[in-house]
Amino acid sequence: MLEPNDKALLPEGLHDTLANDAEYEAETVNRLLSSFTAQGYARVEPPLVEFEESLLSGPGAAQSRHMFRVMDPASQHMMGVRTDITGQVARIARTRLKNAPRPLRLSYAGQVLRVKGTMLRPERQFVQTGVELIGSDSFQAYVEVILLAHEALSAVGVEGLSLDLSLPLLVPAICQGLSIEENTASIVREALNARDVGQLETIDGKIGDIARSLLSAAGRADKALEILEGLDLPARARRMCDELAQVVTILADVAPGLHVTVDPGEYQGFEFQTGIGFTFFAKGVRGELGRGGRYEVNAEVAEGEAATGFSLYLDSLMRALPEAPEPETIYVPFGTDLSELPALRAEGYRTVQGLEPAGDAVAEARRLGCRHLWQNGAVKALV
Incomplete structure (x- = not known):
């Protein structure tokens, strides 16, 4: 039981945002949403709490361990407090907007809550905002979404932006194409994700050579593409690398100031992605500003459609901005x-x-x- 003087204490990872910071954050969210609206993304607003089964379907499946759960006194069913809004937007697309013309462009902003934070993101409650482009598997969808995130972040004042691209399913595609047994495939994937040089040195054969090349490819996009182009890959894996090259080439033309890197073996944090994944960082700022990529809506019932989107995290994003200006009071x-x-x-x-x-x-x-x-x-x- 808290003593009277302790009643102002908050649980770990939760905090009060005071003036002028609260207003500055709200203004930043509104400016981001305005950028999304200007490019045709209509705003939706799902509820903070839903039935647990709904939140954990599709893209939300990877969030189970992060979710607060409560019993709904009205229905006696378990409910969850959302940890991420992407899955909710996917639900809206496959139900309420099932018959809307595709591609469907949706944006959102709202609070999310997680059971615990991480070293890079100790906050457990923060604002998440972003977009989802649903109903197109074109590589141009990647370009539109990435450029939108870049434009929106630049518009609110973020400097020193960098973009890291990954191919979460590249290693499984290579292992499957080379008929690598499951245990070895798992070792290769985990070692590449962790950049474990020692573990990769113990892997023999063609998959070992490819894995070590993938590790050396991590870094600047031009160097990565050169290494990937020189690899003898199975057809499906080669298509993934070619699509990545297309995206990087276009980004270099239309956003030459954006620093682009590639980590072809990374998959942690992109567990539900089905294509290219990406993360935005800002120089000198702790934690990623946002992440996104290609996934599939309604994949669990084999009626899926491709979607590409990103989420921005306001806790990290606000650290990348100048201090809140003093109001003219x-x-x-x-x-x-x-x-x-x-x-x-x-x-x-x-x-x-x-x-x-x-x-x-x-x-x-x-x-x-x-x-x-x-x-x-x-x-x-x-x-």
């Missing part, structure tokens, strides 16, 4: 004609009204944190 002394205030607000000032007479209006304005004072019908800046 103006103190309006008690007794001021209230009809004068709308004009001030129209000019961008935030008016703080005195509720009782103050002997020193300047001192009162400063005490309340105002940067300006309304005095004798004019704005006075306070140094």
Whole structure:
């Protein structure tokens, strides 16, 4: 039981966001959503809590261990608090918007909650926003979604952006094409994901040579593509690498300032992806700003359709932005004609009204944190 003085304590990974930071974050979310809307992505808003089975279907299956669960007193069914919004948007697409024209472009923003954080993301509750492009398996869908994320992040002021591309199913495709037995295939995949050089050195044969080449390919996109092009790969794996090359080539043309890297063996965090996965980072910022890629909506009932999307995480994203600007707040002394205030607000000032007479209006304005004072019908800046 908490003592009276401990009642302000919050559980680990949860925090209060205070002014002006809360307002700055809300403005950032609105600017991101405006970028999405400008490119035809219609906003949807799923609920914070759903039946557990619904949240854990499709893309949500990988989130089971992260989910808070509660019993619904009305239905007596287990419910879950969402840990990710992607699966909810996929549900909307396959049910409420099943008959809507494809490709379907949807955007979203909302709070998510997870059982525990990670070293890079200790926060357990944060805002997630993003888009889903549903109903197209074109490589151009990758380009549209990646460029949209790049444009939106740049528009809110993120600098030093980098993009890391991965092929989560490349190693399984290679192992399957070479008829590698399951245990060896698992070892290869785990070692590449962990960049375990020692483990890869113990693997013999063609798959060992390919695996070591894939590890050396991790890094700059141009170097990675050169190494991948020189590998003798099974047909399915070769198609994956060719698609990756197409995407990288287009990005280099239309977004030359975007630093692009490739890690062909990474799959952790992309467990439900069926094609290229990607992650956005910013120089000097802890944790990824967002991630996305290709997946399949409704895959669990063999009626799936391709989808490509990304999610941005506001906890990391806000660390990549300049500090929240100080608001232009103006103190309006008690007794001021209230009809004068709308004009001030129209000019961008935030008016703080005195509720009782103050002997020193300047001192009162400063005490309340105002940067300006309304005095004798004019704005006075306070140094």
